[in-house]
Amino acid sequence: MLKRVHFPTSALPYLLVAPQIAITLVFFIWPASQAMYQSFLIEDAFGLGTEFVWFENFEILWSDSHYLASFQRTAVFSLLVAGLSMGVALLLAGFAQRVVRGAMFYRTLLIWPYAVAPVLAGALWVFMFNPTLGIFPYFLEFAGITWNHYLNGTQAMALVILAAAWKQVAYNFLFYLAAMQSIPNSVIEAAAIDGAGPARRFWTIIFPLISPTTFFLLVINMVYAFFETFGIIHAVTQGGPGTSTTILVYKVFNDGFVGLDLGGSAAQSVVLMVLVIAMTVVQFRFVERKVAY
């Protein structure tokens, strides 16, 4: 046991953590408790009175086919975003390891997208894929594909997935690169001497050895896709066309601030809150055990 060190009591430590606590209270705990409270209320049609209804808002959600569809859509969206961005990052990190000349330059370039604000990233992709002006629809035309994500729900979904994944690649890349660099070189060399080519070394040695990072990133990317993609969706499709890109977090905003169904929206955000807490718990459980092999 470590001996506890006693410092003379003073207000200083409390003072130093006070700003952080204040921020947490004002911006997290307070809104969260408000949302929780709100989710038990139903407002009348004119916004004049509210009624305490216990779990009625949640019951309505479970029987709402729009909500369930959005749930499903979110699952697909986040899995694809996580899969795509992690896959690309893994590939890039694999190559970055082998680059000898200009490695710094290459890595710096790859990290830039992470510094771009979500809304700007969204705007960028909107421009590139604008059906009349964009460069990509122009090229897709040659392949016989007519691009219009304002009308075609699948294309809209593809575009937000692409934009969201693109932005997360840099983050995943950094983690993968670090993980790969922590594998002792001699292990890779031993595999080379054992006769394994680059692809085989990757799948039988490197990939299993970085599996803890893959798991960690999977959770992080799911959380990202669930929550932080709001800005991108808002900039690119605003949940449309129809509801084809309305994922849960966007539906909270839409129902609450556009549809003014505050109770229902609050209930949705409570569900989301439970989800993120669950993911965080899984994450911590795992990080504590660390080694997967």
Next chain:
Amino acid sequence: MADIQLTDLVKSYGPTEVLHHVEGGIKDGEFIVIVGPSGCGKSTLLRMVAGLESVTSGEIRIGGNRVNELEPSARDIAMVFQNYALYPHMSVRQNMAYGLKIRKLPKDEINRRVEEAAEILEIKQYLDRKPRQLSGGQRQRVAMGRAIVRDPQVFLFDEPLSNLDAKLRVQMRLEIRKLQQRLGVTSIYVTHDQVEAMTLGDRLMVLNGGYVEQFGTPIELYDRPASVFVAGFIGSPAMNFLPADLNGGRATLPDGAVLAVPPRHTGAATLGLRPEHLADDPAGPIALEVDLLEQLGANTLIHGRLQGTEHALTASVPGHACDSIGSIRRFSATPALTHLFDTASGKRLAD
């Protein structure tokens, strides 16, 4: 048949040359030890043979074929690394079978070979463990096992025992030697431990600063070291060196003492005497002023200086000596066991 031929081998990292025109032939089934101080290029040379480092110029031939351009996997070699480099996520069995699976051997053949190697190395009971559940010595055996199941043309070892404790090192050393003799596979073994080198190698290649100082049997190196460096490196405790003035068969030491030596040269030279070759002789010409005694049990090392000078001198005498500090002890030396080196180049003076 796998002999190895190194011809005019050079390795440079950018402008710095770390290996200079290395030459050497290794016969089929021979056990060669590359020995030298840290940073002299031992690992680099070994890794060039393995194909893990490119060859700047020169040629490596294994079994008569030029391998400079071949990938490590195409050279039919197996290597044991200093940190063992076991695959951490695989069981011992999988570690050993990895290379065989890649070679697409039939399953029962793989099993047979793994079991056989495990039998030889006495690691049968650990086959289903992961490397992290093994001790250092056991991991060492697994790394060896991974090399021998492949049945390669050449074994390469890069300081495989340096992470083990002294006792285990001695034991593993013997086992490696026995194993190599039994399998008869051409082997190159890198170490900086001269005792390991002497006991293991059929022949030793002494490297110093990227140059081959001498390439010969342990006895050749001990009896006729080609340079001051080899003379000082091989043998423990290290050889004594004294400046001497030669005149026919007589050498004058700094304190004025005169010694009989092989008649080779006239003028200044470096005279080398092994501590164990200094014979106790109350009438001898070499006077040692005692500074320190090291009792080893079977013999005693007497450290001191040539009387009246600052030239360090060590003698090894049998049994227990109990000279007092500052006392003088006299020795004589046989001309046949006295080594002479050129002062400037450090090369052995021709017989």
